[in-house]
Amino acid sequence: MLFSLPVVAFGAALRLLLAPPLTPSVPPVPAVVSGHLDHAPAGDSVRLEYAGHYGPKATKAKLGPDGTFSVALENLKGGTPAEFSYAGQRTGLYLSPGDRLQLALDFPRFDETLRYTGRGADANNYLAQSLWKFEYGPAGTPPRPELTPTTTAGDLRRVADAFRHQRQAFLAAYAKAHPLPADFQRNAALDIDLQWAITLLEYPGYRRYVAKQAAALPADYYGFLSQLPLKKFDQYLSADRGLAGNTNVMRFLNGYGSRLVPTGALSTDPAEAGRLYARATADFGPTAARDRAVFQLLSFAVGDNLPGVLAAYPTFRTQNRDSVMARDLRVLLQKQLLISPGRLAPAFTLRDHEGKAVALQDLRGQVVYLDFWGTWCRPCMEEMPASRELRKQFAGREVVFVYVAMGDKAEKWQQVLAAERLTGPGSVHLRDQEQKTGVDYQVFRYPTYFLIGRDGRIVTGNAPRPSNAAAAAAAIETALKQ
Structure with a gap:
């Protein structure tokens, strides 16, 4: 026993001597993005956002008086998607350690003139040229897929297929002429496929909500999904794909809800949830992507199809394997039940366009038609002319139209109120830049309309839109009689 310690110490020393010399830790070489913005507005900072080791990161620098940064x-x-932004304009980047990327553009023609030189330029010039050619530049041949009230499923498929083929051909030709990192090229090809599929998935919802008609779909309409690597989709649920890539993945999973529920209405039959999961499992396999797709469907339906979500919830709890999503859906349901018909509407106090504090409590005794909107929301703005007409119809009666602008800055909000002549008798215009009211009312899409009775209790959290004038007027009349 007396020799135990020396023997152990000797052995440790011997292993240390025989071990290969330690390689000094060398920090990764940074990527540097510099450049010149012609005719850019002064007073802002260049900002780069990207995926860091522990989550999203951002760094910024002031733009010099000469437009350099x-x-x-x-x-x-390694290769990392990033996003460059300045003064409200933004574009995607792809950066690797050691890149020395120089950017140049004429700011008033941001996307059209964006060019890169230096190490890392090839991948980023593909992003810039593709963006201009296929999204923001003049329409080409074949045209970009666009949904209109007269677009048929067959018309859309033909245009979408041709557009996808054109984008694939552009990527192949560019990659042949310019060396592109393998992971970048795989992601670029995936994004082309995702955007193609998103267009096709969103068609049934467009027909329901915009064209106000059910989509006439061929029996094999969703066959295009077999062209996507759905059973390997878990690898794409990653921050490594950056903001734009993740946005495409989430938009795809959101749109996939039309595959599960083509009518847009969840059944209240609990057995239907099992069939819904079976369909998703056949497409994705028992993967995290499947669970995310079903979660997206149910969470977005909580507001306007609560009975259907409650019927599907037991099956979701059994099938879903993600504890975070299980918790999030449970919390959503709990909050939604608090704003179900008959419950007191959540209290709020906000400033109106004249700076006066207005509390929902102040409006007791009147029926409140509550409109959650934003100046940035095109469908919201399209509803405003019909909303003015609806106000006129109930002028002088015990009805008040309350508009809560979500996330808007004061100056822009005031400008739009004045330019569009949105204020007037029977209306109250409020602003919630922090969007806390939207959280209390579980607002997930815009516009959203609530109808609140004279007693302050919720009549419905899915009131008809002003453009559906007859239904909206009938709902208000019914509330006035209660």
Whole structure:
């Protein structure tokens, strides 16, 4: 026993001596993005956002008086999607350790003139040229897929297929002429496929909500999903794909709800949820992507199809394997039940366009038609002319139209109120830049309309839109009689 310690110490020393010399830790070489913005507005900062080791990161630098800037990104793990932004304009980047990327553009023609030189330029010039050619530049041949009230499923499929083929051909030709990182090229090809599929998935919802008609779909309409690597989709649920890539993945999973429920209305038959899961499992397999797709469907339906979500919830709890999503859906349901018909509407106090504090409590005794909207929301703005007409119809009666602008800055909000002549008798215009009211009322899409009775209790959290004038007027009349 007396020799135990020396023997152990000797062995440790021997292993240390025989071990290969330690390689000094060398920090990753930063990627540097610099450049020149012609005719850019002064007073803002260049900002780069990207996926860091522990979550999203951002760095920024002031734009010099001569329009130049330089930003360094430290500790990139490898090829990393990023986003460049300045003064409200933004574009996607792809950066690797050691890149020395120089950017140049004429700010008033941001997307059209965006060009890169230096190490890392090839991938980023593909992003810039593709964006201009296929999204923001003049329409080409074949045209970009666009949904109109007269678009048929067959018409859309033909145009979408041709557009996808054109984008694939552009990527192949560019990659042949310019070396592109393998992971970048795979992601670029996936995004082309996702945007093609998103267009096709969103068609049934467009027909229901915009064209006000059910979509006439061929029996094999969703066959295009077999062209996507759905059973390997879990690898794309990652921050490594950056903001634009993740946006495409989430939009795809959101749109996939039309595959599960083509009518847009969840059944209140609990057995239907089992069939819904079986369909998703056949497409994705028993994967995290399947669970995310079903979660997206149910969470977005909580507001306007609560009975259907409650019927599907037991099956979701059994099938879903993600504890975070299970908790989030449970919380959503609990909050939604608090704003179900007959419950007191959540209290709020906000400032109106004249700076006066207005509380919902102040409006007791009147029927409140509550409109959650934003100046940035095109469908919201399209509803405003019909909303003015609806106000006129109930002028002088015990009805008040309350508009809560969500996320708007004061100056823009005031400008739109004045330019569009949105204020007037029977209306109250409020602003919630922090969007806390939307959380209390579980607002997930815009516009959203609530009808609140004279007693302050919710009549419905899914009131008819002003453009559905007859239904909206009938709902208000019914509330006035209660």
